[in-house]
Amino acid sequence: MEMYKITSDEIDVNQVITSVIRPEAGAINTFIGTVREFTGNKQTVSLQYEAYPSMAEKQLKRIGIEIREKWPNVQTSIVHRIGKLAISDMAVVIAVASPHRAESYEASRYAIERIKEIVPIWKKEYWTDGEEWIGDQLENTSYKNRVPKEEKE
């Protein structure tokens, strides 16, 4: 049973993986996003994730639907943690199960990129020398144009 969840608890990776297991799958790809200490010269002490949880879970589910349209027979689960996280804590876990390995890599990559576009979750970095809400991590187009009703090409 696919999971699309925002949680303030530590993420149970095995539970996310188990949720996509099924007999038709020949591959399960797991992506884990963790809290990085250094971004360039900036040293992160901790960070805070905030979400609009009910809408975020709907958007995670939508990503799962988009993946199913692109790669039929793929099962996806996504769990994102919110609240205060320390260096190396797991912020997001994505598990993708597919009949063959290629789709599981592609779908996993698609999921994390879409999370950074359409899911209402925000990160506040606490640096050694200040704090800042982070936005527009992709920085390739203006934000306004990045939240299309239909899928990006």
Next chain:
Amino acid sequence: MITVLFFAKQQEQLGLDKLERAESQLAVAELKQKLIEDYPELSLDHTMTAINEEYADEDQMINDQDIVAFIPPVSGG
């Protein structure tokens, strides 16, 4: 009556996470304009809007009882 939700930086700019407003039957862009006038400290640049948890265009109408959320650039993952 409509409910307006704020997150992240905008929540800090306003010092609150939620507003109740008497008006309805107005477009998203009109509400944004009114809020910027009422709260000069608030910036809604590069901000998407959701109505009842679905992304909405600038010209979409807001109806009575709707929950409007402003979504500044997201940074999950």
